[in-house]
Amino acid sequence: MQALSLIQSRFVVILLSIIVVLQLFWIFDNQYAIAPHWASSSAPTPTASSWTFDTTRDAHNHALTYDQCTTAFPKLYYEIERSVAYWKTRNHQINENDVNISWTGKGGIRALIYENELRIVQTQDTHHFQDHHDARRVIFVLSQIHRALLGATAVGEKVPTIEFSIAVNDHANLPSEEEDTHAVWTFDRKIGSKKDERMWLMPDFNFWAWNPVGNAFNDARRRAMSHDATVEGKIQKIVWRGNRKINPELRKSLIATGSGKDWADVDGDWLDIDDFCRYLFGVYTEGHSWSGRLKYLLNCDTIAIVHELQFTTSYAHLLVASGPNQNHISVKRDWSDLEEKVKYYLERPEESRNIIQNSIETFRERYTTPAAEACYWRHMFRAYREVAFEPDAFTSKAIDSFGQTETVRHLRGTPYELFIGTDGRLTS
Numbered sequence: 391m392q393a394l395s396l397i398q399s400r401f402v403v404i405l406l407s408i409i410v411v412l413q414l415f416w417i418f419d420n421q422y423a424i425a426p427h428w429a430s431s432s433a434p435t436p437t438a439s440s441w442t443f444d445t446t447r448d449a450h451n452h453a454l455t456y457d458q459c460t461t462a463f464p465k466l467y468y469e470i471e472r473s474v475a476y477w478k479t480r481n482h483q484i485n486e487n488d489v490n491i492s493w494t495g496k497g498g499i500r501a502l503i504y505e506n507e508l509r510i511v512q513t514q515d516t517h518h519f520q521d522h523h524d525a526r527r528v529i530f531v532l533s534q535i536h537r538a539l540l541g542a543t544a545v546g547e548k549v550p551t552i553e554f555s556i557a558v559n560d561h562a563n564l565p566s567e568e569e570d571t572h573a574v575w576t577f578d579r580k581i582g583s584k585k586d587e588r589m590w591l592m593p594d595f596n597f598w599a600w601n602p603v604g605n606a607f608n609d610a611r612r613r614a615m616s617h618d619a620t621v622e623g624k625i626q627k628i629v630w631r632g633n634r635k636i637n638p639e640l641r642k643s644l645i646a647t648g649s650g651k652d653w654a655d656v657d658g659d660w661l662d663i664d665d666f667c668r669y670l671f672g673v674y675t676e677g678h679s680w681s682g683r684l685k686y687l688l689n690c691d692t693i694a695i696v697h698e699l700q701f702t703t704s705y706a707h708l709l710v711a712s713g714p715n716q717n718h719i720s721v722k723r724d725w726s727d728l729e730e731k732v733k734y735y736l737e738r739p740e741e742s743r744n745i746i747q748n749s750i751e752t753f754r755e756r757y758t759t760p761a762a763e764a765c766y767w768r769h770m771f772r773a774y775r776e777v778a779f780e781p782d783a784f785t786s787k788a789i790d791s792f793g794q795t796e797t798v799r800h801l802r803g804t805p806y807e808l809f810i811g812t813d814g815r816l817t818s
């Protein structure tokens with residue numbers, strides 16, 4: 391009897407132990423079931439076919455894979471494809487002489503990508519574009535390239551070795567001879583200009599940051615979103631601020647058209663760019679050439695009013711002026727139809743809402759995200775190599791080694807990491 395009860399009690403102890411252990415497993419299991427925020431990043435990567443771009447999750451991801459970039463941004467690469475087609479049609483492979491930057495006079499950079507790293511080979515009077523308080527475009531552009539390369543490396547993508555030239559001027563003045571073959575990466579090209587067809591359009595420097603705005607681009611996006619409101623909750627006017635001495639033909643005539651009108655708030659005073667988002671309509675004006683402002687307007691839930699353009703950029707082809715996908719209001723360059731169009735939409739909030747919705751989906755949530763910017767660069771590196779030479783990343787250099795002169799193979803250029811700390815001076 392006693393022996394039996396001993397066996398029984400042992401059995402109970404073992405049974406209880408098993409239950410305790412099982413419960414522990416259940417608790418741990420449950421902890422993962424209510425996974426902490428950080429655990430989601432270790433979730434298995436979905437296969438390419440099932441993956442879709444989720445702007446809340448992916449907008450700031452500089453390291454999408456090549457396939458994810460294609461899935462997320464099918465209409466992003468219009469200008470890159472145009473450039474490739476141009477050089478193919480011309481049947482000319484971009485060579486070493488074509489990336490010589492002496493023609494730029496100022497604002498030229500010659501650079502190299504080697505093993506997913508950026509190296510600056512030569513600069514041509516970039517002083518103004520580096521030191522001037524609102525023109526640190528050299529650093530802003532190179533930083534974008536650097537970040538895109540980090541993204542590529544993070545997903546195991548090998549960027550081809552390429553050598554290219556950049557002009558950070560408002561509008562680069564390529565040599566105009568028809569047989570000239572200089573190729574250059576620029577912020578904009580003049581629509582209809584034959585020589586500008588040789589340009590490769592890159593994302594504007596202020597996709598990184600913009601000194602007058604006093605913000606990194608992503609902070610500017612957050613600030614824009616802080617003004618989100620209903621159509622009725624917006625100030626029922628167009629807004630414009632800026633320097634009227636730049637492109638006065640266009641800007642002064644806008645002020646003349648809008649001044650004293652109850653549907654317009656146009657002036658030469660300062661207004662923070664995110665305060666433009668308080669209005670129902672934000673007006674874009676070209677400056678010396680293109681203006682970087684448009685992407686900031688397109689990150690508001692405001693209707694962008696865009697005049698007929700003389701300069702195009704890496705993303706301007708995504709502007710749709712009519713139909714169900716209309717995402718802005720297009721007006722004449724002399725503003726003659728501005729009043730009529732503004733009044734039309736002021737009376738039709740439903741149509742205004744539709745334009746805003748399209749604009750948000752196209753630009754803020756997709757094509758002007760940092761993720762899209764990184765994808766654009768990486769696509770450009772590859773596409774450029776399709777029609778350009780493979781550079782020799784090395785050069786021979788004589789060095790003094792323990793009193794003897796020795797010739798070594800030496801990587802060309804100053805690495806980006808060092809360049810940003812040398813006030814733009816090259817070290818080799």
Ligand SMILES: *[C@@H]1O[C@H](CO)[C@@H](O)[C@H](O)[C@H]1NC(C)=O
Nearest residue numbers: 486487489490491492493512
């Ligand atoms: C660039 O071209 C100029 C003018 O033709 C020439 O003097 C210069 O040596 C070239 N520079 C390089 C690095 O090839």
